[in-house]
Amino acid sequence: MRLCLHAHRQLTAYLVIPSVLLMFLLGGCPAAREAASVADKPVVVVSIYPLADWVREVAGEAVEVYTLLPPGANPHSFEPTPEIAARAAQASLRLVIGLGLDEWAQSLQTPRATTLVLSEGLETVPMAADHPGEASGPNPHLWMDPVRAAEMVARLVPALVRIAPARREEIERRAEEYQAQLQALGEELAKACQPYAGRRVITMHNAYDYFLLRCGLPTEKVVTPFPGKEPSIQYLQELAAWARQQEVRVIFAEPVFSPKLAEVLAREIDGQVLLLDPLGDPQDPARDTYVKLIKWDLQQLLRGLQAG
Numbered sequence: 001m002r003l004c005l006h007a008h009r010q011l012t013a014y015l016v017i018p019s020v021l022l023m024f025l026l027g028g029c030p031a032a033r034e035a036a037s038v039a040d041k042p043v044v045v046v047s048i049y050p051l052a053d054w055v056r057e058v059a060g061e062a063v064e065v066y067t068l069l070p071p072g073a074n075p076h077s078f079e080p081t082p083e084i085a086a087r088a089a090q091a092s093l094r095l096v097i098g099l100g101l102d103e104w105a106q107s108l109q110t111p112r113a114t115t116l117v118l119s120e121g122l123e124t125v126p127m128a129a130d131h132p133g134e135a136s137g138p139n140p141h142l143w144m145d146p147v148r149a150a151e152m153v154a155r156l157v158p159a160l161v162r163i164a165p166a167r168r169e170e171i172e173r174r175a176e177e178y179q180a181q182l183q184a185l186g187e188e189l190a191k192a193c194q195p196y197a198g199r200r201v202i203t204m205h206n207a208y209d210y211f212l213l214r215c216g217l218p219t220e221k222v223v224t225p226f227p228g229k230e231p232s233i234q235y236l237q238e239l240a241a242w243a244r245q246q247e248v249r250v251i252f253a254e255p256v257f258s259p260k261l262a263e264v265l266a267r268e269i270d271g272q273v274l275l276l277d278p279l280g281d282p283q284d285p286a287r288d289t290y291v292k293l294i295k296w297d298l299q300q301l302l303r304g305l306q307a308g
């Protein structure tokens, strides 16, 4: 009923009174009907936005997908609100990356959902390999490599078919097409970065190792080895010295972090700050799908490499 009233308010605001009358003559409230049809669809909850885009690419309208991490939030330090927990409770399927990235999403109660940990069994690289003793374990940012993304998309298929069995053929066909697109994207990264072989990159946190490796570049150095925790002055001084020695002129900041540290470091090396983003943004037409996000990141990376 709340949805229905909301729709009426909107319509009145646009002065389309005859439509409101017609709605009653036809015997109902379109918003209420829409709400009912949404409730009929199986709900998929995902920890981070790129996974929601994969689900939409593969399942189309067959399922309702909800991203648990709000835009602008940091997945490494997020604490879900009661509203987000309530969303998760409706899910038939929960998708997470795993490897410690989104434990908060895995800890939510989902009484009706199966949970798919997409990183399981995939080839990983160690986290912060340059700084032993600081962060350890496999790096969880696997989705930033389109080829690993294609493997994860293949895993979605049986899980989505289980909750939407009537759409099996459509789901399988769409997944196949999308995986081919992701493979091609992986090749595009490698080709575009060929002229920059061996070049080093400094990013805000270690979200881009898999992306850089697919580009054929070495793994990154990071401003914050522990996302959300300030690095020591000594660490930053060593990083600046390393950057000068490597002739790195760009620090890649990130939309969800304050750019302050990146700016300080950029001044220190007489360089500039550009952005890279591992999460995408449903509100930004340049980064509102996974494929657009990776292409946007590639353009940013190339700008940085050309400037360096």
Ligand SMILES: [Zn+2]
Residues within 6 Å of the ligand: 076, 141, 205, 206, 207, 227, 278
């Ligand atoms: Zn991260």
